[in-house]
Amino acid sequence: MAKISIKAILRKEDTLRLWLDNWCTHNKTEVCISDPSGKVVYGNPDLLHDSLSIPLITGDAIVARVWSKSNVLNQVWDVLNMLITKESEKRKLGAEVLHLYQELNIIYGFAESLGEAISTQAIAEITLAHSTNSIPADAGIITLWEEKEKTLAVPAVTGEQLFDLDLLAKNTSFLFQIVLNGQSGIITDIEAIKKLGLVAPNVTNLIYASLKGKDQIMGAIVLAGTRSEPFTAAHLKLLVTLALQSSSAIESALLFEKNLTEIRMREEAMQRINEVIKKFVPNEFISSLGKKNITDVRLGDQVEKIVTVLFTDIRDFTTLSERMSPEENFRFVSSFNEILGPIIREHKGFINQYLGDSIMAIFPNRPQDAVLASIGMQRAVRTLNRQRKEQGLPLINAGIGMHTGPLIMGITGDEHRLDAATISDTVNTASRIESLTKYYQSPLLMSEDTVKRIPNNSNLAFRRLGKVLLKGKNNALSVVECMNGLQESISTKRKENLEDFDKAMELYQQRKFENAIALFNKVLDSDPEDHTVKVFLKNAEKYLNQGAPKNWNGAEEMLYK
Template sequence: MAKISIKAILRKEDTLRLWLDNWCTHNKTEICISDPSGKVVYGNPDLLHNSLSIPLITGDAIVARVWSKSNVLNQVWDVLNMLITKESEKRKLGAEVLHLYQELNIIYGFAESLGEAISTHAIAEITLAHSTNSIPADAGIITLWDEQDKTLGVPAVSGDDLFDSELMAKNTAFLLQIGHTGQSGIITDIEEIKKLGLVASKVTSLIYATLKGKDRILGAIVLAGTQLDQFTAAHLKLLVTLALQSSSAIESALLFEKNLTEIKMREEAMQRINEVIKKFVPNEFISSLGKENITDVRLGDQVEKIVTVLFTDIRDFTTLSEQMSPEENFRFVSSFNEILGPIIRQHNGFINQYLGDSIMAIFPNRPEDAVLASVEMQRAVRTLNWQRAEQGLPIINAGIGMHTGPLIMGITGDEHRLDAATISDTVNTASRIESLTKYYQSPLLLSGDTVKSIPDTSNLTFRRLGKVLLKGKNNVLSVVECMNGLQENISFRRRENLGDFDMAMELYQQRQFENAITLFNKVLKSDPEDNTVKVFLKNAKRYLTEGAPKNWNGAEEMLYK
């Protein structure tokens, strides 16, 4: 993972420099920010090395230093540290997702290669080739036990000359030590194995996985390394997965001519692998491409459809996560996803991505499916909060946003690495609408395009929140709030006040701020908890006092993404 650059963060966070300038002005002081090499990326270079400095650290590396003679320097450090932590978490998540897809690609490619092999020698060579290509080993060997002849064979060897194949074939004790235990693992104490002459003296560690048949041990995959700590638990996990697939292929090959049922077992094993992969690439995605199975897709397959894209996100997740250990964090996010995932699928949608504390879902049929799913999701979160309250845990707030428009779903990448991709501005717009739930203090927002695409809205209650100009966009976007998922008493008050609210919004957009303020106050008097009204009331008062922005057409301009 590339190092985090303070210079890049300053460039990426558009308002950060303005905030730093305002902070220095407010505190009547100067600061200097330097990168790890000492190069100044912000502020007065004269402060370098002759004033107080605080390092910004992520992992075990210093990302930057903040210099100042002020004793309130920690305020700047806190903001920068928050941004650096956010960037680090984003990169870590991206690296984890990339690693997962790479591992799935290895497994899928391996399964496809095995499907073309029949003999045990061919299977062993394919298995060893994939193992040594995927795991950083200096040499590898596969041992197979011949049950009929009671002999140990070595059908495949690769890499440096670190194994003595002849001695290994004669020394069944090695297979008994590694293979016949039925276990898999990493060995760093290999002095006894060296004494037997089975491996070269410069070998420092071995990693092995047992090849298990239906009711017996077939052999083992053994890889050798010449460096300390060359193999990790992740390498072992991958090797065990490859061994599992290879074992099925070997056993089928051994018994192919004697028992046709073994061929069926092998096909079933392949089917299980495909089913696992479908959990990472939704079957609905494959169906949208006109394919029945993931094995049918090819590079360049694509389809354009009008869909509704939904994003949901846990509010203030960073604050919540700080109170939990990494394991508790993982369990919390997993349990949250386990609640919302089935609701999305029950309403004819599918999850395109789990993004840590947020979900991206696609509803390919009707936009009302997405709305009804969102309503049910709000109720599910409310039920979860009742349970959390009984346990003394903080409640969860989630924002949901959606947009309807064209989207291309397809298979991108190259001949060795495929990925399921969605390409469309519809995705970006849906994500932006979800982020607006924080600004408008509303749990569920839709674009006007989504509302227009719903033929019958008689069972849904909407409040039109006017238009916004999203950062980086040229066209304004209508934003609509759906109130069906609110608690019954809250939803009732919002419906009762809908006429006054709509009239207030009309006056607000016509710059009749004084009259709009009167109606907004009337709504708040009836419903003091209506935070969305408070947003418009605050804006109306500001515009009444300071005047509306030049060329203001009623659209709120968002200065952040």
Template sequence: MAKLSLKNIVGRNKGFYEIISGLLDNLSTASWIEDENGNCLMGEPQIGDTCQCPIMLEETIAGWVKGSDKAQSVADLLSMLLQRESAKKKLGNEVLSLYQEINIIFNFTEALTQTIDPDIIASLTLKQAMHSIQSNSGIILLWDEEHQTLTTPAVTGEDLFNQDGLRQHLPLLMEIGLSGQSEIISDIALLKEKGIIQDSVQSLVYAAMKVKHRIMGAVILAGTAPDQFSAGQLKLLVTLALQSSAAIESALLYEKNIREVREREEAILRIHEVTKKFVPNEFIRSLGKDNITDIKLGDQVEKIVTVLFTDIRDFTSLSEKMTPDENFRFVSSFNAQLGPIIRSNNGFINQYLGDSIMAIFPDNPADAIKAAISMQKAVFELNRNRKFEGLPEIRAGIGMHTGPLIMGITGDEQRMDAATIADTVNTAARIESLTKYYRSPLLLSRETINHTIEKHDFNLRSLGNVRLKGKNKLLNIIECFDGLAAHEFALRKETLASFNEAMEHYHDRRFEKAIPLFEKILAINPGDLTGKHFLENAMTYLQEGVPDNWTGAEEMVIK
């Protein structure tokens, strides 16, 4: 606060100057005004003994009116003016310091809105506190009630706080600092004794950081001079601490929300990872959806696809020799081998049905045939190991059919399932079961071959027509023997022409011509059980004859 000088009072206002000057002129003796240092401010100083009247400001002499013995009234007037001006200045100063505080808080609040990082908010708070309140060191303590942990997100100034000491004396801290109070600490000896603050600290002030009634922490300032902090400064610190508390609280909440959202997203992602193993992505995509959550009851799509069924032959007798656990593990390892083959050939597993698998190949039937061949080879490899371990061989049958299929979501609102509804599925399953009848490991329908552009890439034998039980339509069954072991493949290839010739005779009821051909084939390849099947048929028909309406188609009496 600038010193209030008589010069400024007198000189400041022209009106004042004129009135006082007039009063001086009216005094009988020439009079003048001097300041407390003897500088003349108004009138002409005279030499010699003169009267002098003091101009008082509170208890001190601010100047003199000299000359006339009647000057006392002028001095009194000036005293009063000075007094008034002083009071006005004091008030002005108080207003200014309040205004400065408002300005600090205004700027601080504005700065707080710029960030959502709790550490940055803490640093800003401490910086502002240190800037507004003369201090040597500052620290912010944050107390996490839930985890019972103390953090110090901001520390500035001289090294006056011992952070390890703070953590070691939590109970003391709960009384001083984290008490929820705000105060200027008068007795700091104990804190020094415990090694929480350095010996050079003489003054300590802290303000609680709290939201509602929950104590979040404190802003602590230290000074190396005694009685460094005033009550006004404590009040400012409290204001800053409270502003900061609210900001840190929302920042922490924001962080928590972000963390929770991220965790929730990860959980959803994990659920998706798992669900897509139950309902294949291809299934969902074929319904025109991106995600399983987009799917609703009744969604469906119709498409020409190839459905493949595979089944472990004689699984029942095989499983009888195993415990349920062994059984399960056996099926699991079998499925685990075939799954990747299906996927790598652009197919997907629609369903596991115990020891059998239903797979769908939505694009090219050649994918399904290639997958089937690879699966046969995989079973062949598996058997090599099993043989080595003295275990019985596994035989698997694979059948497939190509046709329209409705893929959709069925069930009710509580329980939905991916379902494939079509005769194509039934037919494919039936063809698979025909592998037992014909004793051939891999059978396709004519429809599959008709839809296969690369049909010449495969080695095929036509096995004639079949009428499935309960069906009117005849089904032309084709065997693919590319998946057989090398020597078996070679023998089948060698006898292919004879087989085709034999089948032609067979269908034209020339059993007497068909029989020697089948016998010739079996002589070369005794393992051709399909050939053997037709030979047996032909021999029966030759002996017993066939009905007039016989077409060569085999009537399936069982499903």
């Protein structure tokens, strides 16, 4: 606050000079008023040398001196002293109003800044910034009590390096004393704290304010100063105000973070559940229903699509299983499925069901995906057989059959038990084709409906095996063999003989059995291991000797499913 000037008072108080003039006239005397430097601001300067003087004092400073030879000098002094006191009170009141305005402005700006922060660290940094800008501190920290870990965390630090955070972390007794006591205060005797090395040697005093939530002490704001002037009660009052606002914001942020953590944990738990469920109900099945997660499906949800259904089965599994215990059986089937499952997924298919020693898979995109997966499965089985041979175990043969057609995928059951179901004759037909691999002694068969949907440039080689009439069916089904999955030497030989085989099949279906037999034998002479040709040769010889069945149209009638 600026010093009071007697000259300013005389200029400001218009009637004061007139009153002094009248008083001097009435009392037949003279008065001189000088400022602290001795400069005369009213009256006769000669009075400074041989007159009495009385000082006018406010606080610890002399504002003016009143000089006069009259013994009634006190009357002038009383009037001037009253005016000076009045001016001092006005200035003090103005300073207080200004200080309050500044505090309100600080608090308003602080609240505005807090409104933009949502994390405890951001709130702590904003709090420290406003605290050190408003209070003459050289450094500051905010410390928070971590209830779960039972430790004190320091989310924000500002200013000079006056706090040793490493030592504070090891020696928390000081922080516990000022953080968890719920009080606020000023510490001027800090020699003990310095000896512990918690603060720098040039720190002169500390000021702190607790951060209080509704039901707990959350932490504290701690500021350090290096100046000779200590922190004041006004500083403490402002820091407590900032701490109250900060506490509310931190409490809200902690609650928000807790809610976010709980939501994240629930989402992670749900994600883990969905990941587990996907292993039982394929995600592709859920996606086909237009859903994102298993939790979205409802009883009766369904969709019809054109898909390729694939079945694979371990040949003569009953004979194999008789040599193994139930546990060995389970491990054998599981290891077999572990080999084939990734190949199916790699080619954009998904396993709809594990059926003991069989697998049912669905390929929702392209039929060639199913064929390429089958070729990969045949190669994997050959690799497995090499390992089994080295171990002295019996070799495995697997048959694969597939068919392309409409399929309904949907959720069936009741309100207490739901199941992912596939309903279509396409599934039944694919299963029947797989069973034909035993009859034709061919590892990979498919329907003509599947082949028709495969582009000509697919680099796949097929042999058409004619038509079959499946048991319970009225229409014959055209069966096709894919040769790409065979060993390269065998596949090459089959492709070389394909023209003779196709001609033999044409003669066979035209009932020209003798000519067909000749071509079948020619193929066998070139490839004695072509067991599929042997099937047709045997039938042709039987029909040549015994005659073909009545109304035979080239389709083989299957009397079993």
